[in-house]
Amino acid sequence: MNQQIRKSVAPAKGMQPALVPEGLFDLRYAAFLETVSHLRVKLHRYCARMTGSALDGEDIMQEALFEAYRKIERLDDAQALRPWLFRIAHNRCIDFIRNRRARQRAEAGYAGDDIVPPVEPAGPGAGRAIERLVVHLPPKERACVLLKDVFDHSLEEIADLVGSTTGGVKSALNRGRAKLAALPAQPVAAPAHDPELARLLDRYVELFNIRDWDGVRTLASADARLRVSDCYNGLLSASPYFVEYERSELPWRMRRGAIGGEIVLVLDRLYGDAWRPAYLVRIHAADGVIDHITDYYACPWILDMASVDAG
Structure with a gap:
């Protein structure tokens, strides 16, 4: 192979x-x-x-x-x-x-040889709950808990992956599990409210849905970047991005939505009589102008994860 x-x-x-x-x-x-x-x-x-x-x-x-x-x-x-x-x-x-400077804040949380009483892993079916909460752990503990309790890697595999020993992995697992067990219930994050970005995205959606591609292009800077998963990475102006949408005969529409507390654009497609989300688009702007678009059309697993998080 x-x-x-x-x-x-x-x-x-x-x-x-x-x-x-x-x-x-x-x-x-x-x-x-x-x-x-x-x-x-x-x-x-x-x-x-x-x-x-x-x-x-x-x-x-x-x-x-x-x-x-x-x-x-x-x-x-x-x-x-x-x-x-x-x-x-x-x-x-x-x-x-x-x-992101999160590691510096977390470093103090995992000194190498702390003695921590063993903590049993969560029971069957707790994997999804663990996944939502591990972000509150320092990076090493986060990795060890994910790899062991969610992905079922061996201690040896985890040690090799995170650059530690099996003893160090066991210690990180105990600390991580203990911290997770002590966490209070976490509220669902609300999307950050940025009025300027919201207005820009609403205008983008409006122009996109009426197929005014020249109008959409005016919302982006001359050197705006585009990344289309599995397909393209480069200047938006050098891409066939909007041309592909213009040629498409599939019934679709765009709307503003949110995932994990972040405002995104959702591309819906018509399946029978029902509109369903097909994929997400992430827009970044600076000084009121779009400078980066990331299109996740080839990544259905993102929507699967988003539906889990919303449940």
């Missing part, structure tokens, strides 16, 4: 993929994504729960997958594909948390 992976996605001789994919993704990368498709839902869940955001988790997973693609020649054992991808994703998550 690993030989097939390497042959199908290896860059042509003398070529190296860029550090960040730019423009339309090539066929070799598409082949790699297809090869690892069976792991993507779990990878996304892990990244989403580590970061506390389904959308940030998808962005990090996309970066981790491209890093894995660039380094595929280093994978000698096909059986190691899953832990290898999780390790890359884990490291990306830790970088994200560090950049």
Whole structure:
């Protein structure tokens, strides 16, 4: 299997993929994504729960997958594909948390040799509840609890992934489980209210739904970036993004919504007589102008997670 992976996605001789994919993704990368498709839902869940955001988790997973693609020649054992991808994703998550300065606040929470009484894992069916709450733990404890109590990795696998020992993992698990057991009930986060962004998104939705593509383009800066999962990363102006929507004959509409306390745009499609959410679009703006659009059309697992969180 690993030989097939390497042959199908290896860059042509003398070529190296860029550090960040730019423009339309090539066929070799598409082949790699297809090869690892069976792991993507779990990878996304892990990244989403580590970061506390389904959308940030998808962005990090996309970066981790491209890093894995660039380094595929280093994978000698096909059986190691899953832990290898999780390790890359884990490291990306830790970088994200560090950049958010959450790690510095949490470092004091896991000194190496603390003695903590053993705490039993939550019973069957508690995995989803654990996933919602682990964001309150320091990064190492968060990773250990997720990997053991949600993804059922062995202590040895977790130790290798987080750069620790089995004893260190046991200690982190005990601390994490104890903290989770002591947490009060957490209220559902309300979307942050940004009147300026709300007005901009409402205008975007209005123009989008009447198919005024020139009007939509005026809402974005000249150097606005676009990322369409599994497909494109680059300048919005250099992409066929709105042209593809213009050509589409599928019945769809856009509306403003929210996921995990963040305002997003929801693309609904008509199935029979019912409108149902198909995927999400994330808009970032600066000084009242759109400077980044991320389209998650190829990521149905985000909606699955959002429906769980809303339940």
